[in-house]
Amino acid sequence: MNDNSNDLSRRNFIKFGGVAAASIAAVGASTMSQSAQAAMVGTKGKANLPKAKGPRLVVVGGGTSGLTIAKYVKKANPKLDVVLVEKRDMYSSCFASNLLYSGMISLEFLADHSFLDAAVNNKYTFFNATVTGLDRAARKLMTNEGEIDYDYLVVAPGIHYDYSRIGVTDPEVEFMLRQNAPGGFVSPTEHITIRDKVRNFEGGTFVITVPGGNYRCLPGPYERGCMVAAAFKKNKVKAKVLVLDHNPNFTIKAAGFSAAYKELYGDYIEYKPSSAIKSVDPVKKVITTEFDTINYDEATIYPGVRGSRLLEALGLMDPKSPQKEALIDDHKYNFPGDDRVYVTGDSRPMGFSKSANTSNTEAKYVAKLIAARSLGKEIDWVSPETICYSMCNAEPGEAISVSARYVYDNAKKAFGFSPDTTMDEHRDVAKGNRLIEWNKGMYRDLFA
Template identity: 50%
Template sequence: MALSRRDAMKFTGLAAVTAAASGYAKGNESPKSAAKGVLLSPAPIPAAKGPRVVIVGAGPSGLTIAKYVKKGNPNIDVVLMDKRSVFMSGFISNLVATGILPLEFITHDFLEGARNGNYTFLQATAHEIDRTAKVVYTNEGTVKYDVLVLAPGIDYDYSKWTNGDVELENTLKTKFPGAFIAGSETLSLKSKIENFEGGVFVQTVPGGNYRCLPGPYERSCLIADYMKRNKIKGKVVILDENPNITIKADGFHSAFEKLYKDYITYMPSSTITSIDPHKQKIVTELGEEIDFTDAALYSRVRGNKLLEIAGVAKDSVFNKAEANIDPFTYQVIGDLNVFCTGDVRPMGFSKSANTANTEARVVAANIVKYMGGQELSQKTWTSPHTTCYSAVESDPLRAISVNAGYAYDETKKSFGFANASTMEKWDSADGLAAGKGLIEWGNGLYRDFFN
């Protein structure tokens, strides 16, 4: 039986808000057709001068691992590979899309990281991985590894909205990108906001363990802030699949209420049953119909498809096709020479940059130990740390924040937050300090990746 909105509210204890508007693990089986249609000659990189670690994906996870493996043991040959030619961060990108910070702030040079970190950067796309021969096949040629790290981030999972209709998926991706994979989607969102003349802007919040829990709420605040600053008669309608704001709920609810009463409509428990991208109409399970002028439709997420190609994916309790790894060592079950890190991990940690960065430092140290002959185990695990600032207003820049580590519960056999704390009073001196802290935090991460 479908829940009524009233039931959903009762269930979550929320105040009334109404809307105006396969286990793929293949063990060590190698993909036999790995070489088909891809270059067999070696990629144009220097010969390995020691045991080689190849890292696929130069996001916060891969960049940190490349730097710290090399630091941990300079005799290890490190190759970091990414299909992109330029780094653009997802974190801080909501401030860029809404014109608060320039694009240059989030855009960085992979080569700087390689020069300073003394490793090889290869701009290439990994197409196939033969784990028996220990070879990555790329559009630039083959790269042999001793240890492989897969840190390719997320892919979107549109299946709940499209039920396999590829044409619909492509139209949604093109017209209303979720903008939770940085790059063209970020630029599309920026241009949508700049050209928005009024009406309803829909921001969806997916279920599952999606990338950057506060991200869609932060973005909604900043789009509303943009409308307010520019006197645009518009409204952000947040269609949240979850029964309440998933993190820093008090801070966001208070910002919606005190800053954006006329600009934000929050609709929890909004499971979307259909989207017509041409008529620009969304229907929810509760029977609500929302006509929209523009939108950032953020679907559920899944592990990057490269994991399936490599035969190291399995469905987690949260999302489809995430890494089939030992949660303490990050090593693939049945193949200790392959590590999977960052947003592809199946553990319920926050899919965020600070988490990926602090986790990667631990994994890098463990890779060095492993290559030195040491066995990894629960004892060599240290918790990653999640620090996340979310801006709620631009002038002055005010933010809320969360800080948390993780602990393993032996009885439940799962991880939970440890020593978590939040600062949700954006309208206090702490909120102003957090606005400054956000910028410093972002710059600190870029420094750690590239210097």
Template identity: 40%
Template sequence: KRMAEYARVHYPPAYIPGSEHLALKRKIWEFEEGDFVITVPPGAYRCPPAPYERAAMIAYVFKKNNVDGRVIILDPKGDIAPKGPGFRAAYEQLYLGIVEYVPNAVIKEVDPVNKIIKTTAGDFKFADANLSPPHQAGDLVWMADLIAKDKDGKPTGWADQDPITFQAKADPHVFLVGDVISGVPYPKSGHMANSQGKIVAKIIASRIKGKEYKPPLPDNTCYSMVNGDPQEAIVVSATYELKDGKIEPRARVINERSKALGDATYEWAKAIYRDMFA
């Protein structure tokens, strides 16, 4: 536990806004030389393309600052996903020799003091790192006893909810959206959480009015910046449909990076912020 806290403080995952983001930014801009390691969390995690996008943008900073260093991505999966071809093209065409992608690197042990990570793909020493442990639903969901259990009765780490109405199976008066849920093909993205939240709001409003409401399935869009000058991005978007009782995604991916998609990234963000806060 002491080593876990040491790792969190010195090599924060930077999934928490504010201090962790600023700490990671400072690390990147002050980095001088050596290997900077990024770990991809196992299983489901918040914003699936995030580690790969971070790797690209850190590599951009290293290239811009003439840093004698590499960005090493340790991924427990067998390949980059989502938007694998787009990220690979960026690494090979923009950051050749700077980004090293290591698949099937399941972490066995982390020594944050001596800066060594042992994985099924070998051992890696690092000068600095962005370490992301496995993700799970927030404490509130655990405290409310709304975590799903597997066939052996063990907690899955994620909320147990109806994938259509997002109602907690243990309490229909509670709705669960965004990063806390799993078990359905919904990525943990900001756009997805926004889409799910709107659906739940309409369900609740309809019930207050005593009206029937057949909720639609959510949609998703996820831009990833891969270059800083010019600002270029790639994107995946998806709609979902119910087929034979199973929710299936219909994804559209643009792996060809472009400035137009880079501009669209900002427009998407502005639209989401207006939608939530305006």
């Protein structure tokens, strides 16, 4: 690990130590009755689902985490009846979406994957509905398509943006930003808008922002800088890509990204660290930081993240969590005192990287754990694994990478990177090819 990654590791220990400690304190202090914690919104009658053929596991969220759990829990205990509840009727991945902007992939690469095929291939039921409430005492989940009784429940709803982190509290300003300068780290419709902004850009300043906190995909905004600059360079657009970073330095793969910015995009990218955003005026297209006032022509503004708001609606959010993440046991993932209800993926409070490989490997462990518990057994904790490639060059495709596991520090009650973490920050075509293969492998693992 290079100096910067050690910094990151240290920062994560410090930053997330408080969260883990708070979670543990809340576990002991959780004296609210189950019915008081139940949250119910607009539910009518039973959902029209096939009768459960065994103990029923309901998984909320058909993203990386939920798709993995639904598949792998059936492998570990085929007697479980699994229902995956997802509000989208069409899948498109967040991971790999930066490659759209340089034209290295088309939308089909991200979206040509069917929830229905995943369910058929892996013997579970796909239920296209939006979850709205939970009664943990009665073990009932409420959706806009009716109630579902469960024996086990996994909630994996991902993240929401938190615009208050960039000084935006007026809903009018927030929605102008959501529509005109989308963050591009949650939904596919944002990816299409950003792709078209890049395609149609005629010149000037294109701003990309990097938030503070434990945001989704640490290298994602820096990789986006490379991919947007690659498009402008190829099309000879007279543009400056201004990467405004809340943090004092690249949060990960610093040597690799700063080399790419200098060597490949010296005429295109300007990198400004310590640029915490204080306010944005989307009408005048002005961003104010502590030190600067910046005029832009186009922007993708990534405002900072919090756990999905669904956690709040279901009574599963830790009120002490700075990023409004889940209240769960940090090794077993269940809500305190309730081994029927779990939260996984990017809504977790542990300071792991919020990334697809992390969610996928974590979900395989949680699937085994729930299967074991359904048979009256326990299993030991297994660390999730973060493997993340970042594309730096488009023609030819050259990437850098990181690979990490996590260890628990008992004194700090927090996780940090394990000593065998490796950063490979020399960009090359071999890793560029591996990046594409990693994405294809992930789609196979989720859908085949």
